[in-house]
Amino acid sequence: MTVTNDKDTGRGDFAVYNAVTGISTLIGNVVLTRGSDVMRGQSAVMDMNNNVSRILPSAGVPGGSTQRVQGWFVREDVNNATGTGQKTAPAAPPGKKP
Numbered sequence: 001m002t003v004t005n006d007k008d009t010g011r012g013d014f015a016v017y018n019a020v021t022g023i024s025t026l027i028g029n030v031v032l033t034r035g036s037d038v039m040r041g042q043s044a045v046m047d048m049n050n051n052v053s054r055i056l057p058s059a060g061v062p063g064g065s066t067q068r069v070q071g072w073f074v075r076e077d078v079n080n081a082t083g084t085g086q087k088t089a090p091a092a093p094p095g096k097k098p
Helices: none
Strands: 002-004 009-011 014-018 023-034 037-047 052-056 070-072 076-078 085-087
Touching (some): 023 052
Antiparallel strands (some): 002 009, 009 023, 014 023, 023 037, 037 052, 037 070
């Protein structure tokens, strides 16, 4: 299932949309993208009215391990006086070749 609002795109195995509250809930193998930024987890809540999205780890089963949230964030550099920037990939860690 794919859900989009003004800023984010969310994909997951299942989606539930509450038309009264404007909240969309994604469940299972969720990927949220905003521009070049990517977050992964097991569930997400997207507020379609306020353009706010949250990604959450799985609740897990009792006695089982919980899964973590993962993210890839790309810094935006401001290169001109108008305040518009260009996204660039992060530099390689020290000691690593790009």
